[in-house]
Every structure is written in structure tokens, then in C-alpha cells.
Amino acid sequence: MLFGQIPERCYRCRKLSPANKTCKSCRSSSNLNTVQAVTVYEFIAKDLVWHLKFQGAQAAARLIARQMLPYTKAGVMLVHVPTATVRVRRRGYDQARLITRSLSSYSGLPCRTLLGRVGQHHQVGASREQRTTQLKSAFRVINRAAVEGAHIVLIDDVLTTGATMEAAARALKAAGAKQVDGLVFAQA
Helix, strand or coil: CCCCCCCCECCCCCCECHHHECCHHHHCCCCCCEEEEEEECCHHHHHHHHHHHHCCCCCHHHHHHHHHHHHCCCCCEEEECCCCHHHHHHHCCCHHHHHHHHHHHHHCCCECCCEEECCCCCCCCCCHHHHHHHCCCCEEECCHHHHCCCEEEEEEEEECCCHHHHHHHHHHHHCCCCEEEEEEEEEC
16 A cells, blocks of 8 residues: 555544444434545645546546455445536546546446536535535435445545535435445545
8 A cells, every 4th residue: 555544434524433434423413334545635646636637547446446445345236426527528528427437437337427526616625614605405316216225335536525426426326325434545
């Protein structure tokens, strides 16, 4: 592993929490059971994500997925958190989708595109409150039948406040997902 691990903790309040479970006090306002971050968003990890997102280095998605591989488990479906379509048009690809496809290839776990992005707000630089407001109904479920009763692991590159992943989890739970967990490469 190229990157140092971070302690097991609640993704939201960052209190230590076994197996990265959402802590009791945060659980009432989150649909995420656990969120695992591979590393901290700094140094090499930050450079790798930056090159993937802003320099067209799509091969970085495979490197990121390799680092995420030890955190996968059987019996789950991998689903990427969709990037705003304006960003996808500008880049020519969705970095979270590339990471998820690579992770699926390495792990043998199924991956599905089950979410569509409705909102087009840029989250970079926004506070948690702004992100939460912007993302109230930012995602729609594309295939309810595939979601119902499924254990889904949401995949993304970076977790900042968790508002984006929470909005995606909320849509999946409302569509009948049994459990939603998160797996991200880095946490800011």
C-alpha cells in the first residue's frame, strides 16, 4: 500500500468508531452505515486525484482503485457517486465511474450505474450547510428494481463534508436499498 491508513472513525464527526461505523449521534441524520476512507487527502493522494480530475490522467483511476481494493468485501454492489454533468462534459469522463469500473474489475464485484445527477452545483469550496442545501434532491435512482434489497457501496474519489455521499445514500435508501456504505480514496 502506497498510502498510510487513517484511524477507524465516524466520517461525519470524526470520532473514533470501530469499523468506520457512523456513530450513534450522527446515525439519526445519515443513511450511511459506514464510510471507509483509504487515506487523507494530502501529498501524493491529493496530487493523484488532481491529475485524474484536472489533467486527464485517466490511468490514475486504476491506481486509486488498487488502493481501495483491500477495503472491498463480498456480497455488495459497487455504485459510483455521479459527478455533475457539466464537469463530465468538461473532462470527457466521470472520475468516480472510472474508479468504480476499475475496482469492479480488480475485485470481481458487480458495479452498476444506479444514480443520475439532477443538480449541477459545484461543491468545491462550499460549506457543509451549503452542500447539504444544494444536494437536497441532487440524485435520482435510475433502476429501482436493482436497488431494492441491495447492499450498496458508494464509491467516490474524495470525501469532504460527506454531504454528497449522504444525498446519494438518501436516494438509494428511499428506493429500497437494504444497506448503503461508502468507500472513498481520500478524506479531506
